[in-house]
Amino acid sequence: MSIFRRISNLFSRGNLEREIQDELRSHLDMRTEENISAGMTLEQARRDALLRFGNPAVMQEKIVAEDAALTLESFFADVRYALRQLLRNRGFAAVAILTLSLGIGATTGIFSILNAWIIQPLPLKNPQQLVIFWRAAADVPNEPAYYFSWRDYLYFRERSHSFQSLGASFERGYTLTGSGEPASLHGGIASNSLFNTLGVTAFRGRLFLDDDNTGPPVAVISYALWTQRFHQSMSVLGESLTLNEKPFKVVGILPPGFSYRVLDQPHDIDVWTLIQAGDPQYKQDSVTAVAIIGRLNQGVTIAQAKPEIALLQAENDRHYPDIPKSTAYLSSLQQDNTREVRASLLVLGGAVGLLLLIACTNTASLIVGRNIQREKEFAIRAALGSSARRLLIQLLVENLVLYGISGALGLLIAFASVRGFVAWNPFGSLPAQPITVSLPVLAVAALLTVASGLIFGAYPAFRASRLNVNQALRSSSSGASAATGKLRSRNIIVLTQIALSVILLIGASLLLTTFLRLNSQPLGFNPADTHVINLALPHKRYSSDTQLTQFADRLSERLRALPGVDSVGMSYFLRLSDAGTDPFQIESRADLTAEHLPQATPITVGPGYFQAMGIATVAGRDFADSDVQATRPVAVINEEAVQRYFAGKNPIGEHIRIGDPKDPETQKNPWLEVVGIVASTKSTRYNQIAWESRPEVYTDYQQQQIHQYFANSDYTTMFFVVRTQPGVALGDAAIQKTIWSQDPNLPVGAVKSLGEMVAGLQTQPRIRARLLTVFAGLTLLLAAIGIYGVMAQSVAQRYREIGIRMALGADRQSVLALVLKQGITLTLAGVVLGTVLGLIAVRFMKTLLYGVTSTNPATYVGVAAVVCLVALVASFLPARRAASINPVRSLRTE
């Protein structure tokens, strides 16, 4: 192939030139020889030979010019020239490269993160066929609100035709004992069809078989657990593991890349066990919650499967009217895994895209500006014989070098930002697959770099190539008429930048307002100065209500005795989000039918709980030590329940009973007398940012049969809220010591504060507000630089014109006004454009807002004011310089 030969010539330039020289010399020699034999003298012969031949040096050039190699070599010359140019204009190069590499780096980084979460398919067989089933609340149809129950799973499995197979699973905390240190494991319990449905096969050993759930208990462990705990020893297969004090035989190890998560779980499961056939929690009509996953039949879509499941659900629910109203909601497993982070990631992606756009336009504006300054240089070079094509190529090469360096630097930034993100882990969970700077993302970034280099490089180069040499040389750099026209392209760029930063600022300020509103929302409890301890008391040692109550009393007393402790409260239930509800009856309202039964979250608490939580008692009384098993059972309800179910009437003295009247179990529950009303506390729902008050019924810990609530578990969970005096730091260690003084074998998890729990619920809004504010700030800064650059350049080019104006009597004020006017006009146009585009853009983020509408006028006015102020400052500096021009000197220059 001739092209290869030409390119290879490039690397053997020395040889080639020598060969050409030899050849030409041999030609001249042969001609000389012949001339001599024809009778000429040596001198004559040589002269004649050269005459006939032409200039050998020129010939040699011409021969080499036949080579593609020459073009390539001139390309390298251009690159060297471009590097020299950049070195000479260090300020320009630094700003341009920094801006661009930040833009490219941030974009590549963010999109790599986005890619791992949203675009990359899950590492399972045909993951697009995997669907997860939820119940959604009637008012929020596209968010999971409840799990389905085991009985729903059995019903669907028997009747559904859209799925090849269904699997059920649920999380189960396991404590591993017996071999080495006891460890707390992320456990899972599954139907034996789960792994088949997921399409996974064992890495070693085997997974669950069809009859495993009737034999002795077996377990399958994750690759991670096998590596960390068992050091990849094969002897673990067949070994017995003691989980929650029961033996399980390990039969298999899952493959290394396997990941199956439900509902944004931050971790993969370490150890899987089976739902046993005789398990009382998993009987034909058990309401035990399970995550149902299905593999769609070939060619069936989620949309097609949904009506069938909805129908089956309605059919099955008809037999059990006590469950809260809900609709079936199917989502792909992939979407299920990214529900909480999706909105944040997309906002982030949009913001970073705009940032890249601004970075590119800023650099373009810099390049255009610089090339305007260099027009004379181009004109001279054109006059000296540089062809238009040559100038164009050279300018393009210069831009490519600039963008190439920035691209390389940007990639480094991308790698760093991905690493930083993983270390920071702001969402509290990482995607199932590790985040890497992926090849397609890398390719897109590279393409973006080169394309923007060519596009933004081409325009100035095109301009330069069309330059009229005469005109360019004649017009002085301060010629007024030419300057305005040249600035138009930069004006458009600056206008775009202002518009883009207005869009981002609008978004950022809406999200920030949202976050502030969420944060300033009175929650009904006081999150400051608290410690929350969650304990799991094993049934084996705490087998009666009396034992539990005694433990709670003793520990509360000890905690209260700690220095600086203000109050201590105990509760069997403490959640700030997704608290389920139970139906309850009101004795005086026998007219309420099953469908209209009041719903409330039942919470059993000890005395002092309201005080420790900072929940105000509005009317009546708190629980007291005198409320015991022998006395009349009492209840405290919150204001939300009063409003909803007692129509604002005083409920004190009314009788209520928790449970559905049709359920025979309800008869065992006592009628409770309402003795007090407390303030409503706010909580959230899964993947919803809004705080809302939900009806609650509090009962007394001494009057409730706690044990039966936890019958399905191996543990009873208990929460202690410790409120300290303001400013007192109570160490976690002191709390641990106090607990162990009561029971040395109780595992004590992390001690949290209510403040941390509240902050945890606002992770997404907080991150969105923070990141978008940072991006908006950056873009505003870039836009300010852009305005300043254009104004400064404009003043420099109108140097002479301004001088003449001043000589003719214009005072400083009017010159100042003249320049400022230009900047303000530009800014206002940008603000108007940005506001219009912003109004369109924020329509996509309505669901992310709370306490502020997407068209909140104050936001738009505020953003416009901020942008105008920044633009005013940015154009004031050049304006002041214009006003201080010395007219005499300006007229003398040139």
Place this chain on the structure above:
Amino acid sequence: MAKTDLQGTVDLLVLKTLAQTGELHGYGIVLHIQTASDELLRVEEGSLYPALHRMEQNGWISASWALTETNRRAKYYKLTAAGRKHLQEVEKNFEQLVKGVRAMLRYA
């Protein structure tokens, strides 16, 4: 219309020379063109070499160093298969050019 220009003409002369003589160095090609054209065609001798280099790059001719009858080192060129094919093409183009020009001249 047939694509023919001056460059094409030099190519034609060189390729034809090599087709007629087999293997020849640059100087020999110059001499051959001169003799074969009855001294009518005389090229600036040096200007032959860029054309030779280009044709070599295109793979129409191949070159090797050898000794002349006077024991001088010279680069000998010969036609490749691709070159033979190309020659047919240029020859045809040239015929057409001549025909066209002649028709032009005869036009009354």
